[in-house]
Amino acid sequence: MGPARAKVAERTFRRDRWWLSPLGIGLILLFFVVYSTIRYFMNDHYWAAEEHYLTPFYSPCISASCVPGSSHFGTPLPEIPAFIPIAIVTLIGVGGFRATCYYYRKAYYRSFFLSPTACAVPEPRGSYKGETRFPLIVQNSHRYFFYVAALFALINLYDAILALHGVNGGVGVGLGTVIIWGNLAMLAAYTLSCHACRHVVGGRLRNFGKHPVRYRFWTLVSKLNTRHGQFAMISLFTVIFTDFYIMAVAADWFSDPRIVN
């Protein structure tokens, strides 16, 4: 506190429930982290062979340890010990994308770092340097994680097309297929609305007049970008739900209701 500032003893005069939103978001993020950790270390129930469903948590499955049929892109990685997630590449790629995402940064800085918990509510720490030094300076790598996430979104599209296989051959649609396509739509919206995407497609330009096509792309992504936070949270739930559903089908907890074949 500066010596010349008004001497106000109370830390904040806010009377609204400013703690509710960061608490709620924090609990959701915590649930996601715990669920993902359990699922990634489970190394099982990620491929429903009969229905051709591969959970997005394990896509692409590129280790020799993957169950037969789940490796759509070969197995360039060798067998991996059971205590290491076989989908470690996916974990790092999409985990890194979410961890460095501008929306999630806001969310976890508020909920976990309390920096600040809410606007005009003092943070507890004595000093603060933000994202100027390691490890938080790594947040500047977000655009590379975006490139990886965009690639994974295309792989998810491939998985979703494979999920159109019928259980008796030919084309088929089950409840799982609908869930997978719904999740794909949300993941695509989340990825395309990313701030790094907005920058890459046209935001970095200084002269829109000379680049009308990129300006058009920028305009479209900017429209999506206003809802980036919503897409981030919705896709968090859809990806968990999709994974849980495929785990349940793969583990034979129940059979996938078929709509077509």
Place this chain on the structure above:
Amino acid sequence: MGYDLSMRVWRGDVDSGELAPYTVPVEEGEVVLDAVHRLQATQAPDLAVRWNCKAGKCGSCSAEVNGRPRLMCMTRLTDYDPDETITVTPMRTFPVVKDLVCDVSYNYEKARELPAFAPGPPDPDGKRRMMQADVERGQEFRKCIECFLCQNTCHVIRDHEENKPAFAGPRFFLRYAELDMHPLDTNDRRQLAQEAAGLGMCNITKCCTEVCPENIKITDNAIIPMKERVVDRRYDPLVWLGSKIFRRDERTEV
């Protein structure tokens, strides 16, 4: 329908101060600044308050109402329960002069540190031209009324006075972004934004956007694009290499 409003107003100066309780008659449709003016006119003639337009356009009457940075002239009393006591305090981030008046010269010092717009030579006919899309891009940033509520609420300096020398604040990141996106400007301020202005200290918690009375999307449209531009300049080897090979950016670094 009028009623008696219970208020607590911070009274004091640089040496000491306290919340003074008042009861002020107010009318339907009034704002907090109206109540403060009535208080000044009827009970506390020595109450210091800075104001000017009463229309949310001059940015003078910035203060904190029930702990939230607000323009007093844009804060309706109907937002509060008539039985509620409203607490009005000066902005916490800046030195106080007296009562609700702060010394905001920190902001003008930061403005001076920012290299001005530097256009290149004009076209042969003596005019400078830019496309409408580029004109529109900067319009949002020029809505800023310099109320400095974003500066006040930013925890980087609100909670850490020691960061002031190294941090320009959201209002000036807005200006950095506006100039960096200007097609006619010849200065490259990206390095400056990261180092001297302390852009890296911002952790994009969006409080500046939350309090902006002009609803400027400071974080999404200025700070994050500026952070991405700094990444282009400092942290992305591919973009750096591309700009060197293809000579994409011929601006002068300042």
